[in-house]
Amino acid sequence: MPPTSTTRPAFSDEEVARLLDLMKGADSVELKLTVPQSHQRSTLGSLGMDPLEAQIRQVFFFDTPELALNEHGLVVRARRMQVKGGDSVVKLRPVVPSELPKALRKSSSFRRRLTMARRPRLLA
Numbered sequence: 001m002p003p004t005s006t007t008r009p010a011f012s013d014e015e016v017a018r019l020l021d022l023m024k025g026a027d028s029v030e031l032k033l034t035v036p037q038s039h040q041r042s043t044l045g046s047l048g049m050d051p052l053e054a055q056i057r058q059v060f061f062f063d064t065p066e067l068a069l070n071e072h073g074l075v076v077r078a079r080r081m082q083v084k085g086g087d088s089v090v091k092l093r094p095v096v097p098s099e100l101p102k103a104l105r106k107s108s109s110f111r112r113r114l115t116m117a118r119r120p121r122l123l124a
Contacts, residue, residue: 019114022097022114023114024097025096025097025098025100025105025112026097026112026113027111027112028111028113028114029114055082056082057079058079058080059077059078061075061076061077062076062077062078063076073094074090074092075090075092075093076090076091077089077091097114
């Protein structure tokens with residue numbers, strides 16, 4: 001396999017400070033990354049994952065042809081999972097957890113997950 005050159009996105013000190021502050025109000029933190037296809041097999045092996053033991057999932061995202069929901073910070077998703085059944089979710093991005101109403105933050109049906117995406121956006 002020929003060597004590849006990759007550019008790693010870096011966060012500024014200010015962005016890291018903002019991320020750490022946002023983490024205080026989150027129930028969980030989700031880190032997302034993209035693995036180039038040429039590295040997927042070795043990455044799975046390094047993580048001890050067996051693709052044959054994976055669960056089949058169908059994921060559907062809903063929006064208008066003009067992506068109006070996305071433009072307003074809404075993500076609407078439905079998914080089916082092989083073992084667990086299915087679920088649907090509406091996400092609002094970006095959101096500052098500490099600015100949400102207290103009743104909503106305490107609701108058992110509401111989760112605050114901080115998602116870190118590629119620069120320049122931190123999604124909550």
